[in-house]
Amino acid sequence: MNIAKTAKVLTASIGVFMSMGAVADPIGTGLDGEIDFRTAPWAACAGETTCVIGDVTVEAGNSSGPADIYWDSTDGFGVMGGQENDEIDGPNAEFLRLVFGTPELLSGIWFSDLFSGNGDPQEAANTRIILSGGAILDFMTFGTDPMGSSNGEVFLDFGSALLVSQILFGTPAELNDDHSVAGLVRASVPEPGTLALLGLGLAGMAMRRKQRKA
Numbered sequence: 001m002n003i004a005k006t007a008k009v010l011t012a013s014i015g016v017f018m019s020m021g022a023v024a025d026p027i028g029t030g031l032d033g034e035i036d037f038r039t040a041p042w043a044a045c046a047g048e049t050t051c052v053i054g055d056v057t058v059e060a061g062n063s064s065g066p067a068d069i070y071w072d073s074t075d076g077f078g079v080m081g082g083q084e085n086d087e088i089d090g091p092n093a094e095f096l097r098l099v100f101g102t103p104e105l106l107s108g109i110w111f112s113d114l115f116s117g118n119g120d121p122q123e124a125a126n127t128r129i130i131l132s133g134g135a136i137l138d139f140m141t142f143g144t145d146p147m148g149s150s151n152g153e154v155f156l157d158f159g160s161a162l163l164v165s166q167i168l169f170g171t172p173a174e175l176n177d178d179h180s181v182a183g184l185v186r187a188s189v190p191e192p193g194t195l196a197l198l199g200l201g202l203a204g205m206a207m208r209r210k211q212r213k214a
Contacts, residue, residue, distance in 0.1 A: 027110055027153045027182060035104070035184040037076035046071040047080075055101030063093035074151070075112040075180035082178075087113050088125075089178035090171035096181060098167045103132035106164050107187040108157045114143035114179040115152045125179045127156065130166040137162070140172075143179070153182065161187030 031038070035056075042058075045051035049066040050059045060069045060079045070078035070086045078084070082092035115123050123143040130136055141156045167184075171177045 026150065027112075027155075030155065030185070031110060031183040034186055037071070037181060037183050038073050040073075042077070043071055043073075045069045045077070057097075057099040057101070059097040059099070061095055061097075067094060069096070070180075076110075076182040078113075078180045083176070084113075084178045087178035087180050088169055088171050090173045093170070093173065095168055095170040097169075100165055103163045103165045104184070105161050105187045105189060106158065106184055107161055108155055108185045109141075109167075110182040110185065111141060111152070111154045111156065112180045112182045113152045114141065114154045116143045116146050123152075123177050123179060124172050125177075126170045126172060128168040128170075129158075129162060129164055130168075132163045132165045152179070155185075 041053055044053065045058050047068050048058075049061075049068060050057065051069065052058075058069060058077065060067045062079065062081065068080040070080045072086065075086065077096055078087040079089075079094040079096055080086070082089045082094050088094045088096055109127065111125055114125055125141045127139045127141065128136060129139070139156060141154060143152055143154060145152055145154075169179075169181055171179065
C-alpha cells in the first residue's frame with residue numbers, strides 16, 4: 001500500500017470528485033441486516049492499524065504512515081489522531097481503506113458526523129470506489145444538517161448496484177472537514193426463481209418471434 005499516494009488522492013480538490021445523491025436522514029433501520037460498522041464484531045478493529053473481520057480488511061493511515069483505527073457503537077469507523085480523534089479528517093490526510101476478499105454488490109454508504117457547518121460552510125467526504133474489474137469511481141458527499149441538530153448521518157446512494165472490491169475514505173484538506181463511516185448497504189439480488197422466470201419469459205418471446213418469421 002502506497003500510503004503517501006493514497007493520502008494525496010483522498011485530499012484532492014473538489015473538482016476531481018463527482019457529487020452524488022446524498023440524503024441527510026437518520027440511519028434508523030437503514031443498516032438492519034446490512035454491513036453495520038457500529039455493531040460489536042467490528043469493535044475488534046479499535047486501536048489497530050489493520051484488522052480483518054470475515055473477508056473484509058480494514059486499514060487506516062495518514063500522510064505520515066499507518067494510523068490507528070477508531071471505532072464506537074454510535075458512529076462506526078474513524079481514524080485516531082489528527083484534529084478529531086474519532087473521525088477521518090483532512091489536514092492530516094487521514095484515510096480508511098476497506099478491502100473485500102470477495103467483491104460486495106453494494107448500493108450505497110452511510111456516513112456519520114458529516115455536518116453542514118463546523119467552521120466551514122459544508123463538511124465533505126471523499127470516497128473512491130474500486131470495482132471488481134479495476135474501474136474507479138470517485139464521489140464527494142456533503143453534510144446537510146447543522147452541527148448539534150443530529151448525528152450528521154448522510155446516505156450516499158450510488159444510483160445503481162456496484163460490485164466493489166475496495167473503498168477508500170478520505171476528506172478534503174480544508175480545516176474542520178471530517179466524518180465517520182457507519183456502514184454499507186448491499187444491493188438487492190433477484191431470487192433464483194425470479195431469474196428463472198425471466199429466462200423462460202425471454203425464451204418464450206424469442207420463440208414467438210421465430211414462429212412469426214416462419
